[in-house]
Amino acid sequence: MAAMAKDGAENLAKRVLAGERRALARAITLIESGRDDHRAGALALLKAVNRADRQALRIGLSGAPGVGKSTFIDAFGMMLAGLGLKVAVLAVDPSSARSGGSILGDKTRMDRLSRQPAAFIRPSPSQSHLGGVARRTREAVALCEAAGHDVVLIETVGVGQSETMAAELCDIFVLLIAPAGGDELQGVKRGIMEIADLILVNKADGDLKAAAARTCADYAGALRLMRKRAEDADGFPKALAISALEESGLQTAWAEMSALAEWRRRSGHWAARRARQARYWFGEEVRHGLLLRLSRDAALDGMMQSLGDAVLEGRESPSVAAAHLLERFDGGG
Numbered sequence: 001m002a003a004m005a006k007d008g009a010e011n012l013a014k015r016v017l018a019g020e021r022r023a024l025a026r027a028i029t030l031i032e033s034g035r036d037d038h039r040a041g042a043l044a045l046l047k048a049v050n051r052a053d054r055q056a057l058r059i060g061l062s063g064a065p066g067v068g069k070s071t072f073i074d075a076f077g078m079m080l081a082g083l084g085l086k087v088a089v090l091a092v093d094p095s096s097a098r099s100g101g102s103i104l105g106d107k108t109r110m111d112r113l114s115r116q117p118a119a120f121i122r123p124s125p126s127q128s129h130l131g132g133v134a135r136r137t138r139e140a141v142a143l144c145e146a147a148g149h150d151v152v153l154i155e156t157v158g159v160g161q162s163e164t165m166a167a168e169l170c171d172i173f174v175l176l177i178a179p180a181g182g183d184e185l186q187g188v189k190r191g192i193m194e195i196a197d198l199i200l201v202n203k204a205d206g207d208l209k210a211a212a213a214r215t216c217a218d219y220a221g222a223l224r225l226m227r228k229r230a231e232d233a234d235g236f237p238k239a240l241a242i243s244a245l246e247e248s249g250l251q252t253a254w255a256e257m258s259a260l261a262e263w264r265r266r267s268g269h270w271a272a273r274r275a276r277q278a279r280y281w282f283g284e285e286v287r288h289g290l291l292l293r294l295s296r297d298a299a300l301d302g303m304m305q306s307l308g309d310a311v312l313e314g315r316e317s318p319s320v321a322a323a324h325l326l327e328r329f330d331g332g333g
Contacts, residue, residue, distance in 0.1 A: 009041045017148075021120055028140045046143075050142075059170055059171070060172070069155055074109070074113045075247045088144035089155065090141065154169055171273065174198045175192060175196040200241075201219070201240070202244055204241040204242055231267075233267075303324075303325060
């Protein structure tokens with residue numbers, strides 16, 4: 001079984017490296033699977049496609065629902081394709097906490113880009129994974145790079161404090177916002193403001209054009225008051241007004257992203273950032289693996305269920321119950 005999985009993974013890897021869209025889609029399905037035999041094949045696949053000479057510009061994109069993320073990606077992706085670039089879009093859809101299902105409708109909202117031969121769009125369920133990204137998004141990014149894509153756009157599920165995990169996947173983090181009444185700054189958490197490299201005020205068209213200019217000025221002022229990071233080039237982070245509907249400001253936004261990425265490459269921050277991200281995801285894999293092993297130990301799983309019932313009924317506090325479980329885990333080696 002292991003040999004068959006390895007042979008199949010190596011064949012799939014060759015097709016991915018050759019840029020076959022169907023092979024890339026199949027490869028992402030493989031890494032998203034939770035089956036043990038599929039996981040073994042996924043690890044063999046990732047090892048086979050690991051190519052240091054293929055690095056895309058990874059752009060994380062976050063924004064509240066209704067801000068126009070899909071419209072922006074559709075227009076922005078078409079512009080990049082027009083420049084001769086291969087674009088991959090990894091759109092993370094929130095999963096229902098009750099049923100576990102996801103709509104996965106992002107691709108239908110990117111009508112033009114979904115028909116563009118130079119583009120690849122893959123919606124994935126978050127599966128209740130915190131941080132605004134799906135559990136295997138990092139590996140999907142690596143596969144898109146291996147397939148020869150120049151730019152990978154990672155769309156998160158929305159804006160929140162936990163969205164900062166998406167920054168551990170990308171080279172440039174973009175926050176998309178819309179003009180709104182009142183104090184717009186109150187609608188965005190400081191944590192996500194601190195990791196944003198570029199804030200794009202969308203819908204700067206029609207009656208909202210003046211409001212977008214004011215919002216852009218407000219955010220520009222707020223960014224100047226925030227502590228400068230070592231990996232920031234002069235003038236970054238910055239805010240820009242754009243219109244995805246009218247496709248205005250998109251070329252300026254791309255120029256700013258490219259300039260920042262190039263500065264980080266020259267200054268050494270690019271390599272350092274990716275190395276730090278790799279270390280972060282190593283820790284995440286270890287933590288997830290330990291939890292998985294904990295759940296697969298029959299005795300410990302039974303104890304977890306029993307202690308969980310005690311917490312539910314109010315006979316034990318969550319902290320004390322967790323301490324009991326961990327003591328048992330330590331005692332069992």
